[in-house]
Amino acid sequence: MAEAAHLGAGYRRDPTVGALSGLWGVPTAGFGLPLDQHDDDLRSCHFTSRPLSNHLTIGGRMSVTVTLPKEPVLDRLVVKVTDVDPHGRSILIAAGAAAIHRSPATNGSARRTVRIELPPTAYEVAAGHRLRLVLAHDDFPRLWPDGSTGDAFVLIGAELRLPVLTDEGRTVMPAAPACSDQNDRLSLHNRSRWNLVRSPIQDAVAVTIVHDTSAYTPTKDHVLTVDSRVTATASGQDASASVHGVAKAVIRSSQHESATVRVDLVVTPTSATATGEVSMDGVRVFAKSWTAFTDEPATPKGAIP
Numbered sequence: 001m002a003e004a005a006h007l008g009a010g011y012r013r014d015p016t017v018g019a020l021s022g023l024w025g026v027p028t029a030g031f032g033l034p035l036d037q038h039d040d041d042l043r044s045c046h047f048t049s050r051p052l053s054n055h056l057t058i059g060g061r062m063s064v065t066v067t068l069p070k071e072p073v074l075d076r077l078v079v080k081v082t083d084v085d086p087h088g089r090s091i092l093i094a095a096g097a098a099a100i101h102r103s104p105a106t107n108g109s110a111r112r113t114v115r116i117e118l119p120p121t122a123y124e125v126a127a128g129h130r131l132r133l134v135l136a137h138d139d140f141p142r143l144w145p146d147g148s149t150g151d152a153f154v155l156i157g158a159e160l161r162l163p164v165l166t167d168e169g170r171t172v173m174p175a176a177p178a179c180s181d182q183n184d185r186l187s188l189h190n191r192s193r194w195n196l197v198r199s200p201i202q203d204a205v206a207v208t209i210v211h212d213t214s215a216y217t218p219t220k221d222h223v224l225t226v227d228s229r230v231t232a233t234a235s236g237q238d239a240s241a242s243v244h245g246v247a248k249a250v251i252r253s254s255q256h257e258s259a260t261v262r263v264d265l266v267v268t269p270t271s272a273t274a275t276g277e278v279s280m281d282g283v284r285v286f287a288k289s290w291t292a293f294t295d296e297p298a299t300p301k302g303a304i305p
Contacts, residue, residue: 014043015145015239016205017138019196021080021092023209025142032194032209037082037090037134044136045155048084056125060163062094062118064133067111067157075100076143079116080134081160083125090132093125094118097139111156133160141207141232144269145241188214188223203236217251225250243267257281270294 020040023032064079080095096118125131135155138145195208214225230245245265252258260279265272271293278286 013137013239014236015138015234015241016140016198016203016236017043017136018078018140018142019198019205019207019234021095021139023194024092024095026209031192034092035196037080037092038088040136041082041090041132041134044080044134046132046134047158048133049131051086051128051130052125053127055127056131056162057165057167058093058121058123058125058162059165061120062163063115063161064118065113065115065159065161066135066155067113068100069154069156070110070112074137075146076137077114077116078136078139078143079118080136081118082132082134083123084130084132085126086128093123094121095139097143131160131162133158138234140205140234140241141243145234145239186216186218186220188216190215204233205236206231206233208232221254223252225252240269242269 017040020035020037022034024034026032062081064081066077066079076097076099078095078097081093082090083093084090096116098114098116100114135158190213192209192211194210196205197208198205208229208231211226211228213227214223216223226247226249228245228247230243232241232243234241243265244267246262248260248262250258250260258281260277260282262277262279264275267273271291273289273291275289276287277284
């Protein structure tokens with residue numbers, strides 16, 4: 001099944017687009033599911049079908065073919081397909097991205113086509129819902145903003161191909177995976193969460209991922225606690241972005257001795273700075289900082305004996 005749109009449509013870059021898609025493509029322990037895509041859809045180039053008269057079962061890889069001018073101004077294209085319910089909520093079905101080469105089209109053509117295959121999926125769109133095709137240049141925090149603003153592309157046409165399944169066949173329920181009792185006996189707690197904050201005044205978005213875990217070592221002589229917090233921020237005003245991460249690991253022995261390792265990381269478009277520190281029973285025994293620039297190798301500085 002294919003849905004095609006042939007039109008001329010323009011889109012302006014928005015580096016904050018993508019955060020509502022959750023943490024797909026980012027390794028997590030089962031959290032960070034996509035949110036309502038509605039606001040990101042409005043910040044992107046999107047096309048919505050009429051309400052479906054019957055339910056539609058998608059099974060396999062969807063593909064999107066877009067037609068662009070022969071000399072596109074963008075170097076990448078992000079594609080999403082969503083399910084829009086009667087209340088206007090937009091639910092992510094699948095997403096993908098492709099690099100766009102800026103070399104002119106061949107054969108003297110005034111246009112070029114780009115085909116993007118999306119990851120395989122199985123999804124049922126209910127009757128009365130609509131399908132939406134969303135095109136954008138950015139997908140934060142998966143793609144780093146390139147620092148550019150303004151028009152991203154002019155779209156001449158787009159075609160969405162759907163692998164549609166029939167109602168024939170039988171329902172199969174997969175077996176639940178076996179759980180490991182060993183991990184349950186050693187784990188004290190394992191908590192993860194993420195947070196999304198958008199600032200309308202600053203036109204910025206921040207995505208924060210927090211992990212907090214504690215467990216015994218296999219011999220249960222020591223307890224290891226690891227806390228980490230990473231925040232990625234993107235600004236729509238100047239297309240800038242940064243990442244700030246902090247991780248701390250503490251191991252405590254049965255004799256009440258402790259060792260602590262802390263790492264701070266700050267990444268900007270022009271540099272990355274990492275600071276490490278090791279303490280034994282609250283006394284700092286090592287600290288060092290490294291800074292790497294986009295055009296220079298990393299250099300250690302500020303060593304503390």
